[in-house]
Amino acid sequence: MLMTGKVLRFDEVRGYGFIAPSEPGEDVFMHANDLIDEKYLYGEGSDVEFFMEMGEKGPKASRIRLIHQPSPNRIVRTPVSPDESDSAVVGGAESVARFRAELTESLIESVDSLTAAQIKQIRGCVVELARKNGWVTA
Structure with missing residues (x-):
């Protein structure tokens, strides 16, 4: 299920952190392997969207993408003619x-x-x- 939330904390060195979902519920675990953008861009308070999964230890985010911040993964349009x-x-x-x-x-x-x-x-x-x-x- 696609959800949105804010990064509560993310340790760039250890490669994990937690997201507070916009909808009521428990915090969601996030891992650097699931980030779409560069990990240094994910700071406390960053707005993100992600897919919620159930991991072995509880809710886990996958395909985590920044919202309202430039993404290096965007497509730049150039004139074709x-x-x-x-x-x-x-x-x-x-x-x-x-x-x-x-x-x-x-x-x-x-x-x-x-x-x-x-x-x-x-x-x-x-x-x-x-x-x-x-x-x-x-």
């Missing part, structure tokens, strides 16, 4: 739609922890900023 490269001003309603679509894709690929609601809110602010500055027209 000259048409996709940045331009100073994009014109027309179709261009605004393309701008919104490309912005959405960039947000999804750059920050893999954003929710759909957060993406919509950010996209709305950026499109309005682009219209005010004349970067897009329509």
Whole structure:
């Protein structure tokens, strides 16, 4: 079961620690072998998501990933054709739609922890900023 929580403590040298799940329940054991990101990034208070398993000694987290922090495991999008490269001003309603679509894709690929609601809110602010500055027209 996928869950979220906060790292209570993590000993980078020993390679283990504990997570306080967001839902009521006992603390969950975490081991360095189950971390998706580099272990030095997991500090006390870090927000994480993980899959809950039952180990021999109680709840154990697997596939532990940081939330709200840059992940070195993200995919960076690069333009595949000259048409996709940045331009100073994009014109027309179709261009605004393309701008919104490309912005959405960039947000999804750059920050893999954003929710759909957060993406919509950010996209709305950026499109309005682009219209005010004349970067897009329509």
